[in-house]
């Protein structure tokens with residue numbers, strides 16, 4: 001690295017072990033194994049990101065990420081249980097039976113002169129968005145390209161000190177999320193950082209520093225260009241990890257929600273208070289289920305978000321075309337679901353059942369009809385019933401209707417709230433993966 005360039009980079013504040021509370025006792029054994037193996041092979045090895053941040057906050061981290069100066073191939077050579085993944089962002093995954101430890105090589109800014117990396121490794125779109133981020137760099141550069149100061153703290157396995165390049169320790173103490181560098185530029189580089197601000201502030205009960213919060217409302221429309229598959233990943237983290245209501249409130253406050261669920265937001269804007277009440281009741285309920293370790297599925301919340309938009313669309317279709325209410329709803333559900341999927345790429349294994357759940361609503365609103373026993377046996381009955389219960393809770397459906405279906409279920413030979421073994425087994429296996437919210441419907 002040239003001297004002039006080096007002078008631009010910050011020197012870390014090094015906080016020795018006695019002066020911070022992070023103890024190895026709270027770090028995953030597998031993460032420690034990976035850190036020590038890297039160190040013993042002569043590489044730098046740090047715990048970084050959410051793991052360090054959460055430990056400083058006295059919380060137990062969801063996962064432990066590692067940063068090193070070893071290149072991905074060098075990491076792979078050290079571990080038999082290691083796989084290299086990712087294109088946009090290449091990483092090593094070291095797999096232990098139930099846990100995956102992510103090991104990332106320090107990233108730089110892509111200045112080929114400094115890092116010796118190839119130009120295609122760090123690709124910035126003309127809009128300022130970073131498309132590929134595989135240019136290796138120094139730890140200082142790695143710190144500067146992270147999003148928030150609280151996420152740019154490095155715990156050094158060599159002497160158990162914390163390296164702080166950006167004032168992250170003070171910000172954690174002040175319970176503040178502050179973006180590193182110029183906020184507008186950082187959001188343009190990666191608009192998902194706006195969603196991360198909302199999510200992390202909700203999850204960790206941190207304030208978004210005014211310098212990071214203020215630009216969001218006018219930059220929120222950049223979310224529209226984020227690849228839909230990435231937004232689905234963010235959706236899972238926002239809404240399926242036990243802080244859905246707080247995330248939603250943060251998204252609303254920052255003007256981000258409308259860019260994730262435009263049709264739902266249009267209902268709010270039309271003064272549909274039932275729609276807002278239903279969403280809030282469902283998010284509260286989802287958080288409760290997560291706390292109780294009961295299965296959840298992203299399909300259900302999508303159904304909640306899209307129910308009122310589908311009803312409004314169906315009403316318009318029925319006015320315009322001469323068709324039955326049932327057919328109008330079917331068309332509306334298909335349209336709304338496909339529009340939403342273009343925004344957030346909900347996989348078909350969720351979108352198809354979600355459509356069934358919505359289409360079942362009018363059938364569940366009718367009581368005394370024929371075929372009640374058959375309906376109770378329907379694959380989507382349970383999720384459709386759960387939506388009906390929420391709708392009743394906000395006064396949209398008569399409580400007697402829920403009683404009617406309670407009774408119908410108790411008469412059913414095969415109780416749907418007590419699934420067969422296959423369902424339970426699958427559920428348990430899925431929940432152990434890193435992906436939240438992958439469990440099937442209940």
Ligand code: ATP
Nearest residue numbers: 049050051062063065145146147151152190192193
């Ligand atoms: P969580 O508790 O949800 O895991 P996290 O901050 O650890 O929160 P990860 O997605 O695991 O989130 O990312 C790990 C680290 O990678 C972050 O702490 C941050 O340093 C960095 N990072 C993640 N996403 C971005 C981004 N979009 N821009 C810059 N840095 C990022």
Ligand code: MG
Nearest residue numbers: 049050051063
């Ligand atoms: Mg993490």
